[in-house]
Amino acid sequence: MYALLHGLAENPALPPELLDRLIALADDELAGTLARRADLDRGRAVALARRVEEAAVSLAYEGRLTADDVDPAEWPEAALALLDRGAAPAAWARAFAVDPDPERRRRLAACPGLPPDVTERLARDPVPSVVAELAWLGPAGTAARLVAHPHLSVRRAVAENDATPPAVLASLLTGEGLPPARHCRVCAVDGEAAESVPLLGERCGGDHESAVGHLRESVLRHPGTPPQAAARFADDPRPPLRWALARRVDLPRKACVRLAADPVPRVRAALAENPALDDDLVRVLAGDPDPEIRRAAARHPRVALDVLVPLARTTPLGTGLLPRIATASPDETEELVSSAEPAARRLVAFRRDLPATARDRLADDPDAKVAAAVAPHPGLSEARLRAMVVRHGRQVMTGVAANPDTPAALLEELARHEPPVRRALREIAGHPAATPPALLACLADARARPLAAGHPALPPAVLRGLLADADAGVREAAAANPSLPPAEMARLLPEP
Structure with missing residues (x-):
């Protein structure tokens, strides 16, 4: 029954009176689907939020609920969503800044356009994750101020902030001008006990080695980090740092040469796609004994055609369009x-x-x-x-079936082919020109069956049978089919 109700909640042809009945019996998951409907007006949005409080959050994010509809004391999560959209009064931000729940303060810290006094209070919050959220999303001035925070999770958030100035990023790499960090998520016990539980493989012997490594990895990934400061890590003994470095598009050639000979294939593969590489180094990596590195070289945006064509002959490159081919003259x-x-x-x-x-x-x-x-x-x-x-x-049948201009008669012939071409059936099941005979043939394939069940060209009589299918995905797709008669939709709902 649940699959049928979920399908109805997705059905764009659901009559208004049946939508009201669905809202009246919605649970958390069903409410999430209903909240995304295009025909959900303000009155129904409020009714849905009152039925399932969690739905109020998505409704607020989508603009279905406004500040006039939301009481922060009743729906605090929805109020935070409106703050995140910049659609709530500043008084709400000031109230949440002193909320005893640190998770709400953390969510507030992620909101744009906070009043200066709220930002100031959050920057002094005793819980590191609150300050880290501010450091991650705040303006350049906030990031520059928080770079000296004693907790490394805050410093890492600064390193991941797009607005952090280059000089601040360089200081995070070298530590110059910064006081020593006192806490990391492994050793910290004050303020946020949950962060004292390390993730798998993390360690701290007193010098916060795991946290420092993660921090430097974030700095090396940041496009604003000065390239010369980053290039010094080409010989770092930690592979994750060399991998992060290999992805930078502003690498000096000397660093590229070192990384092209890196013993870790993942590092060489990251470098092989890097636009910073010159033609000579692309050629070197295109001849790498590891096929993953050769495939990565084939994805380089400027790989020479006289390199790419031999690669295509000897190395499986998949079925996607390669960047160099997409920009060919x-x-x-x-x-x-x-x-x-x-x-x-x-x-x-x-x-x-x-x-x-x-x-x-x-x-x-x-x-x-x-x-x-x-x-x-x-x-x-x-x-x-x-x-x-x-x-x-x-x-070629799968490709022909995927062609948007393939006519209905040809789709029918492809669907009747014996033995069936199953990948072609899946393309036909979603093709706008598919006819009832073609779709009936698609129903015989387990993976094409849910796609065909949702196709609006499927006859209503067939849809009725699919509502009782053994596969929940098929039942849901049939209930979501806009060609399902309204009387059948009503029959699927419990009596009010």
Whole structure:
């Protein structure tokens, strides 16, 4: 029964009187779905919030509840949500700043545009997580002030704040000009006992080694950290720091050379995609013995085509469009389309903005992998799509089924293919042009069945049967189908 009610809550065609009945029996999870409905007016939003207090939070975030609807004493979480949206009076912020619940003060600290006196009070809060939230999201001046906080969780929050100035970030790396930190989440016991329980693998022997490592990792990930200060960690013995460094797009070449020879594959893989690499280093990493590093090099935005094509021939690169191919010039695109190398033609076949002549040539390609890659490209004619199926059979059927221009008659033929092409059935089940006969065939596949059950072209008589399906996902999809007759929707609801 719950799957049916959840489906009804998602159904865009649910009549208003049935929506009211659903609100009257909503629990926490059902209320979350109802809160996202486009037809939930203010009166129904208030009714839903009174039925399930947790729903008031999402309703406040989505603008369905305003400050006039919310009493902070009754719905404090919704009041904090309105503060987070900047849609509540400053008096609420001042009241929450002295709330005895530290979690509410922490949530307040994450709100933008707080009055200066509230920010000042939160910066002095005795609970580190409250101050850390302020340090993470506050303006540059607040971050600069809190960099000297005695708790390392606050300093790490400063390191993750987008507004933190470069000089402050550099000081966090070196410690210059900062008093020694006195607490970390492992050794701290005052103010916030929960943070005295370390995470798995964290340790503190008196010098907060785990927390300091996490802090430096955050600083190295920050794009505002001065590159020369960051580059000094290319030889650091801790792999997580070298991995964070390898992802920086402003690395000096000397640091790139060191990291390209790093003994940890994860570090080399991160570096291989880095736009900071020059062509020579990309070539070095493209020849790495580890296939993951070669795949990462293939994703480099400026990898040379004479490097990328051999990689595509020898290393599985998946089915996504690579960044270098997405930005290929018209001349380069034509070069790839005309290549005698199938791997080159397949690379460019994943583009969905090809000129019509290039698209059609690839659709006529004798290589099945090339044809399968271009099959979903919009604009292909029915004749070409059918010719692809005749030429390559099952190998291109999934791509043809995913093409937005595939006509209904061809979808029906693909759905009836024996033996079934299951991935094609899943594409057909969600295709806007799918017809009842095609959808009926999709119902035979376990993974396509829930998709087909939600398709508006499915006949009502079939939908009725799916409401009693053994699979809860199918029942939910059928109940959410806008083609379900209102009388059937009403039948699914308990009597008021």
